[in-house]
Amino acid sequence: MDFIKSPLNYTGGKFAILPQLFPLFPKTINTFLDMFAGGANVGINANANEIVLNDNLVFLMDIYSDLQSKEADGIFEEIEEIIKKYKLSLTNRDGYNKLRNDYNKDKTPILLLVLSFYSFNHQIRFNNQHEFNTPFGLNRSRYNKRIKDNLKGFMGALKNKNIIISKKEFNKYDVSVLGEGDFVYCDPPYLITTGTYNDGKRGFTGWGEKQERNLLQLLNELNSNGVKFALSNVTHHKGMINDILLEWIDSKNHIVHEIKKDYTNSSYHAKYRNGNETKEVLITNY
Numbered sequence: 001m002d003f004i005k006s007p008l009n010y011t012g013g014k015f016a017i018l019p020q021l022f023p024l025f026p027k028t029i030n031t032f033l034d035m036f037a038g039g040a041n042v043g044i045n046a047n048a049n050e051i052v053l054n055d056n057l058v059f060l061m062d063i064y065s066d067l068q069s070k071e072a073d074g075i076f077e078e079i080e081e082i083i084k085k086y087k088l089s090l091t092n093r094d095g096y097n098k099l100r101n102d103y104n105k106d107k108t109p110i111l112l113l114v115l116s117f118y119s120f121n122h123q124i125r126f127n128n129q130h131e132f133n134t135p136f137g138l139n140r141s142r143y144n145k146r147i148k149d150n151l152k153g154f155m156g157a158l159k160n161k162n163i164i165i166s167k168k169e170f171n172k173y174d175v176s177v178l179g180e181g182d183f184v185y186c187d188p189p190y191l192i193t194t195g196t197y198n199d200g201k202r203g204f205t206g207w208g209e210k211q212e213r214n215l216l217q218l219l220n221e222l223n224s225n226g227v228k229f230a231l232s233n234v235t236h237h238k239g240m241i242n243d244i245l246l247e248w249i250d251s252k253n254h255i256v257h258e259i260k261k262d263y264t265n266s267s268y269h270a271k272y273r274n275g276n277e278t279k280e281v282l283i284t285n286y
């Protein structure tokens with residue numbers, strides 16, 4: 001299977017495990033809701049009558065809306081112009097910082113996309129004031145052919161598939177409109193690991209026990225309505241155990257599929273060699 005890769009090297013991105021996830025998803029889907037879309041690696045590859053990409057990181061979703069509304073050639077030209085204007089390179093920190101200041105003034109989506117090409121680990125991170133604050137990726141991050149190819153494939157799918165962009169808090173999403181034949185994929189921040197978006201200090205909601213329980217409640221509601229769902233998570237990590245999740249799985253008799261992979265190219269999950277392994281799972285109600 002050939003999968004489309006997000007042009008954003010998104011923290012917690014699921015591209016590397018797509019070959020394990022997709023065979024576990026339902027074969028025919030009416031609406032595919034990617035509730036915590038992030039880099040959209042999962043939703044963009046879905047085959048369904050309708051695909052909804054949802055994430056509460058509004059500035060991220062604005063990039064997708066922008067890409068969807070413009071021609072690919074125009075986007076590539078805009079990117080080249082921005083790179084020229086700010087003289088972006090592997091070493092020009094001042095140019096990067098100038099672009100970052102300008103983006104934070106009016107939040108033009110394409111500027112954020114270009115920032116992500118040159119930012120440290122390509123990370124997209126905001127502070128409490130909703131200012132993008134990832135530092136420069138000196139000698140490491142830049143726009144190149146690989147990113148351009150990914151962007152091309154990604155934009156093609158954004159236009160050719162029936163994709164809807166949504167910017168809601170997961171618990172404000174009206175799931176009562178979903179029914180049998182629809183499918184919800186959830187890849188939330190993980191309670192027992194730390195990503196930049198779940199420390200509650202980024203101006204967005206953060207992720208703690210309250211959010212975890214609310215999400216499980218939402219999945220219960222989907223289950224009662226006959227909607228299929230799949231939840232990505234880790235149950236064990238660095239000696240920590242997600243008891244809330246394990247108890248819920250037991251009480252509902254959901255199915256746990258173990259994911260066999262470490263994130264070799266990501267700082268999100270380190271490799272643990274001393275028995276302190278991360279157990280990554282996909283939990284389904286079907």
Ligand SMILES: C[S@@+](CC[C@H](N)C(=O)[O-])C[C@H]1O[C@@H](n2cnc3c(N)ncnc32)[C@H](O)[C@@H]1O
Nearest residue numbers: 012013014036038039040041056057169170187
């Ligand atoms: C693990 S990432 C998803 C990665 C994605 N599956 C991929 O492959 O690129 C989790 C996402 O959840 C989003 N998120 C966090 N809290 C949220 C909330 N309360 N409502 C909606 N989205 C939220 C974050 O902005 C982040 O993009």
